[in-house]
Amino acid sequence: MTQYVGKPLSRVDGYDKVTGKAKYAAEFDVPDLLYGYVVNSAITKGKIKRIDTQAALNLPGVVKVFTHENRPKIAWFDMKYKDQDAPPGSPFRPLRDANIVYNAQPIALVVADTFEMARYAASLVEIEYEEDKHETAVETNRHKARKPSVGLTTLFKPGPPKPRGNFEESFSASPVQMTGEYMHSMEHHNPMEMFASTVVYEKGRHKSGGRYTIYDKTQGVTNSILYVSQVFDIPFKDIRVISPYVGGAFGSGLRPQYQLFMAVMAARELKRSVRVTLTRQQMFSLGYRPANVQTVALGASADGKMTALYHGVVSETSQYEDYTEVIANWGAMLYPVENYKLDHKLVHLDVATPMDMRAPGGVTGVSVLECAVDELAFNAGIDPVEFRLMNYTERDQIADLPYSSKELRECFRQGAERFGWVKRKPEPRSMRRGGTLIGWGMATGIWDAFHMPARAEAVLMVNGKLRVSSATADIGTGTYTIMTQIAADTLGMPIEDVLFKLGDSDMPAAPIEGGSWTAATVGTAVKTVCDDLAKKLFKIARKMPNSPFAKATFTDVVFADKAIQLKNDTSVSVSLQAVVDANGGAAVRETSSALPNLFKQRKYARATHSAAFAEVEVDEDFGTVRVTRLVSAIAAGKILNPKTARSQIIGGMVWGISKALEEESVMDHQFGRIMNHNLAEYHVAVNADIQDLDVIFVEENDDIVNPLGVKGVGEIGLVAVPAAIANAVFHATGKRIRTLPITLDKLL
Template sequence: MNGYVGTATSRVDGRAKVTGAAKYAGEFAADGLLHGFVVTATIPRGRITRLDASGALKVKGVVDVLTHAHRHPLADKDEAWKDEVAPEKGSPFRPLYDDSIKFNDQPIALVVAEDWETAKFAATLLDVAYQEEPFATDLEAERGSATEVQKPHEPRGDAAAALAGAAIRHEADYLVPTEHHNPMELYATTAVWEVDRLTVYDKTQGVQNVQKFLCSVFGKTPDEIRVISPYVGGAFGSGLRPQYQVVLATLAALQLKRSVRIVLTRHQMYGLGYRPETIEHVGLGARPDGTLDAVVHEAIAVTSRYEEFSRNDTGWAEQLYKSANSRYSHQLVRLDVATPCDMRAPGAASGVWALECAMDELANALKLDPVELRLKCYSDRDQSEDLPYTSKQLRACYRQAAAAFGWSNRNPAPRSMRDGKELVGWGMATGIWEALQMPVAARIVLTANGHAEVSSAASDIGTGTYTIVAQVAADALGLPMDNITVKLADSSLPQAPVEGGSWMAASSAHAVLAAAEDIRQELARLAVAMAGSPLAGTDPADVILSEGMIAVGSDKSRSVSIADAMRSGSLERIEKEKLNHFAEDKSHARNTHSAVFAEVKIDEELGVIRVTRVVNAVAAGRILNTKTGRSQVMGSVVWGIGMALHEEAVMDHRFGRIMNANIAEYHIPVNADIHDIDVIFVDEQDEHINKLGIKGLGEIGIVGVPAAIANAVYHATGRRVRRFPITLDKLLS
């Protein structure tokens, strides 16, 4: 191997992105391209009683207006509308299906015109009337209607009795508001009409998922619909399920037999999925020495009336902290809103912040250092299954992060540390996520000139999949990275699932590794069989690929070039495709871990909060690319800062409508909000997880960050804020 894996390697797609050569879903050209503008509902629940498009159709340049009463046929059965990440229970939303309104800003019509501005103007001329029905959008008001949908883990012992009888007890509710995806790239689809098929350029995290979905909805075969998504300007869960604009663009293209582009507005994107508002109730019971006797974690979250969306908010303590008694549950309140969706570290980002704030409150009650309490309760096994971990270097995360942060200099008393007129707070928290792996196939085509093309339907949502695939292929084939071309995110390429859950790096890397091994074996056979070969009589298993040569170990005198070996076999190319195989391992728990330490400085008079330092130490097995990996974690930290201090969709419950559906009033961190971020990759050798010892990095970087900031705010001010975001009014009230 050349040694690209594990190094700080620049993105192979970086130049295309910064020069504008990279094309996104809304940028592909087509002859006779039409543009669609979506008209959305202005009530949260009811029926359309009138939808008159005559005014819009009179506008010059308008080609058609699609509605539930005027559209190409759509599938009827629920099953046809389910994709590979759809909730198990429910009836998926179907745009322009009928006259029913299920949530505010639901699409009710599509105006198609020769240009976007004409379509947008004509959309204002639609005459729409509704029959409104009673609705509910307030989680706290409807809390009493919650019903349990899952227990992440079976209860252990008698948690209620142990909590009630604990010497030191802490119980509290922690509230996460609705948070919306705001990726840089707007959701867009360009459906290119061809006589016998559609080529659909879509913003998605899974091209084959979208292809199967569209074929199901429109009764087509895979030969008739191809989905491509070479570049994605941010997704992190919002593109796991096909969004409604891809249905509408395909619908219009099929109906009009012309190419159609739809780009949603920023406001319209608030009608898509989101991190659901959740009430996290945590109860901890401990002995005076800090030993945990009871853990209770219950979540009550929002879902839509038509689907049950839930994730594991509450089971994480089973992997982190020893306790003889535990109980976990997840309840849902069904409201007149769109179905939530996955948003970076779904479940964990919400649930772990509540757990880790509760642990901080318990540490204060016990007068223990927060790190000391976590080490006291540290679990070496997954308690729910009584399993060891493939690897768990969380203790090293605590140690290295604390040392880098200077935690030993902390005065534990709230309001005890200052910098001029600012209060200084130091807080910490633990992070945890799953180390998942999924079936992915890769194809490698090696040509006699020593160039390899690696292809897979896997997506790169900006996380660096193009680059790590090239690194792994270069090392496995013994070629320079410049000799590797990577093709991704085309439904016609070898199979891959949606990119999510932090599984794509490990999964795609091992598919590439498997295909490269087949090529190595083929080259070894050719080299050994060459007339007068210096490898004659060599066991092909002992042959390696290095620097464009086929060799026996490091003995350069016993080597032949790849080109010569292929020429001797009269081969211009060798093509191998392989689906990775991960044997199901029920003997180990698989997780990534982190320790996050944060410093805040808060103006004592104004309440303005600055996160001035964050140290995030991550144990995630072998890091494929320390440069892109560090960027992943830094981005996660920024998102965690936004979650703690900025993000909140504000609903006017009188109208069931989001009031700040734009990035002027829906606050996210900007450059001025971000200061020093230090990422530490803790050395973690994992011989069980997979051949390369890889775990994913996409999610682990955010988990724990919001809690560390919230705990730092408490340390600075002595005020415990249990409702995100932590804003100055909550500190000054």
Template sequence: EAARLIVVEYGKEKFEVTIEDLKGKGEKPKHNRFPLPKNRGHADRVFEKAEFKISATYTTPAQHHNPMEMHASTVVYNKDDESLTVYDKTQGVFNSQSFICNIFGLSKKKVRVVSPFVGGAFGSGLRPQYQLFMATLAALDLKRSVRVVLSRPQMFTFGHRPKVLHDMELSADSKGTLTSVKHEALSETSQFEEYSENVVAWSSEMYQCENTSLDYRLAKVDVYTPLDMRAPGATSGMFALESAIDELAILAGVDPLEFRVQNYSERDQNKDKDYSSKELKACYKQGAEAFGWSKRGKTPRSIKEGHNYIGYGMASGIWEALQQPSRAKARLEADGKLTVSCGTADIGTGTYTIMSQIAADSLGLPLDKVDFKLGDTDLPLSTLEGGSWTAASVGTAVHNVTQSIAEKVFKIAKELPHSPLAKAKFEDVEFKDLAIRLKDDPTRQIPLSSVVVTQKDGFIEEDTTTLPNKLKQMPYTRNTHSAVFVEVKVDGDLGIVEVSRVVIAVAAGKILNPKTARSQVLGGVVWGISQALQEHSPIDPQFGRFMPAFGGLITSNDSPMLFHATLWPTDQPCPLPAVNRSMY
């Protein structure tokens, strides 16, 4: 009754939701997460005198993550001790735990966050979303368990990939040498929070060029704060750069692939460092051969099949190869069961699988003997699952802790009465078939059970904290690289676009699992096609709200039936043996 008596009056205020109206009014980020590299040479001066030059504006639209599983939080209120057990959709349980504790003034001992499975996130689970706050608030107030689930339309009410305007100026000389690159970006952020991405730096790193100029500014609009979305910044910036490179190559009369090879960068010019490895040329070569790039028409619209014009296109790809601190714990029992744990997440990339593989490999165990646990604040501390660093970060911790178990098993085995390994060194032995044995004489072995049963607790347990080796990593820039080749058919009468064929070659370090790695590459390609052809989140300029019904997604029929992926393994300085950017 009281609610019916309340009269609500609204006042109109001017609002801004389109960054086009703010062009030229952007502000440099006050706290840029990715400081721009220094400009090189005299880009403007060289551009004006260049023989071939292009000047263009590219727009990358706002996009929403929209994973299959919508965001939801279940807060179980434990009346006995007033503690909370929270089941949250998140890419980092420790992040959600800290959020709850800081907001509501609770001890971490009173808040346990669990998230063993995540139905996709793509960055949307990096920050706690508002359903977690609402569920926790209600549970504490009502002193009972509460669940809050966002609807699909509500998935458009928080973070998104920001809309960006890219002003590009590129020039080349008569020999097809890139002489200047200028990339200025205007990206949206909210009125109440600053969000920045690494959008433009790729343009002065990808190709050899002595004259570069970069600028990155933010436009404050009345939208929710943007949020990291798969390859944040690079997805937008590389689209603009690669589009401009194509246009310049055609203008200069140079094959787009040859133009990229001719202007290949052997060093990171932004940081003046060598790459830990760079196999992009190999990606170009393998991809082009598998695709049949040599059959490409020399000019646009030169190949036709019925009503369809057939176009060949290609682009380079790059992303960071990062490692973060991580902890892991392992326990080996007498029956050969190995339990390894870390509070990381599996957002569908295969974390359970590859961590189990790494652990099994260290002790020569079959996979069914390994139990990997994750997604729980009761487990060892881990960073967020994001940034493509989980395999290298958690994988290294798992490798190290299981190696510690192996060394401890060896030490105990040596000291057993009449041990056949008494005079052996650790490098002389191997673990296989639930035993530790000499490499050069497998008959001299000791079952793992015989080692473990000698321990008072009936198991062997180790835990470890793994940090990035900064001294080893600092001299290098560490990236993954790729080359993508695409065949596109466009109906000359109706403009219908069909992506008929895709070939991608990826230099991603050591491939821990070919099946899950290929799955990741395939998913990235499909999403790229979707982004290029349909995906965008238009905003209603009258009411200032995103219109989810107008943001299309591709279907199975839109995906290419002919897909070829080459995963190029490399030996690179890294934590795991021969791994730099391990791939899921």
């Protein structure tokens, strides 16, 4: 039965969001709440020589100032601080000791009875530092780059494979070549909601411990509860992490942020409820998309067959963790190139550890690769779409496996048609509109189609309504809505009678919401548990007195119209209300796990693909670029809800414009400090930056990836866009800009 899946339903959480009723982490009203305000380091590397909190403590209403000198005892072993997304290394521990390892590192927490007083008191904490020389620039430290350590997260982020063929030989023999060095700066997620944790403290069952209800901004309540339990040695049963709404995250909520640590520490020590909210400036002290330098060299035969690929990456990480992402591998997944050599090294700098940020690594690597391919196609004198079709592959060269499905060819065709690509004049600077140069560029996108294990619960309640839950998140992605659709269809219920709940550590566990895997992962779990509940309901129905199903088996029935019906005679039916009534007045519940079908999956590579086509207008006098049209054709398997999925893609496209033209966290290496740490100077796209965005979902059937055929749409909308824009800028101006963002000064 599919009544809802595939339909453009409006968000089920829309009402709460447009009325202001949706509550985010800092918005839960708690009696006698204390407010914590974080103090951050003004230096980048060294030691705190002296920290004087007296002036702050003298203020009325200031309860306590936590520093490394007076912090309560917390877990000793590094292992305890490892969250589910921790890269190899030794995680940062707030207030551990006097050492400063990055600029704006949190070094104290002021707790007071009002937000304003805590903020003021924080400004009175006096700190004397002993400063060491720091290094924060990737470019000037690239000679120190080394191979990253391997750890658990490497499973999802494989390093570069061994070289294949002989890159050097084939490259030097290639009649068509390109080489280029590319750079981009740090970028920060900057979700609109700032990180916050509200910790409600209640007296515990035992004298010693309390009970903690934690409203946290996170992409995974299970990650938060694990972290809090381990670091503070509080049993799981005394902690509950709740996160019904998340005001954007884009990866920044994949690891517990320091406000969680601070709030729980203060609540435990003071035995009071505490809220800690970061400021926008402090949001720049969190993880980020790492700056890096990438080198690409491509070779092709005279007739445009790609033969040689080199992609080398030098990326930044902190001194304490080896953060990596997949940057260099995409070329060998997209093109059937016989000779490749891929490299990824890390420079350890006096900075915070980077974090996954929307399409981590993917957009980083593909933005560069697809500009390089554009250049190679240009050098070969071949249209960029044609060139990509000539170098099309049905196989991932690294895994050496066929794709479970890949409708990229169709993305090229439909995208080019919608865009009007055929009218493009190949020569750069050959298209104009009035006084401005017009450029048309395109690029390919790719992202993994992951599927993780997850659990879900389904309950047919005594009132005949269905409640389904899983401890996943909805960071704006539409999880609430699509899960409701899946559940409603599986049990043949109207959507109004289905309630999907998430974001509560008391619910069955789900992985952190990232990597575009939630639709597939939690969707499969919801489908599974609803199927299992259906079987249970059928069993009860069969045993009902005078049951019309007495002789039927499960395969003989369907769930439709709030009832179980015989397939071949739908007039024979038992309402779900009757079934639950027959259950002795108790709700019928089921909890199930859903695991990826590894047996099926292992024979295939699994990925989403896209083609983006961009039109830019360049004012040549000023170097200003406007993206006037953008078409994205997406092959992402089954689209559960075209309305929310389109929004995801549009969001990714806006990110692509923002990344290509505006975003950059600028560090002053004199200080090792990010200087544009606010939303006035860290530019993200505003409404006026966005013109005509067009999304095409290309039909793609895939029964390998997961039972739903879903691949996820959170990242793929972004991946191809920056390169498409950079290529359009080249087409408009004849200039290859290899450093993002393409700000006007670079085109003057």
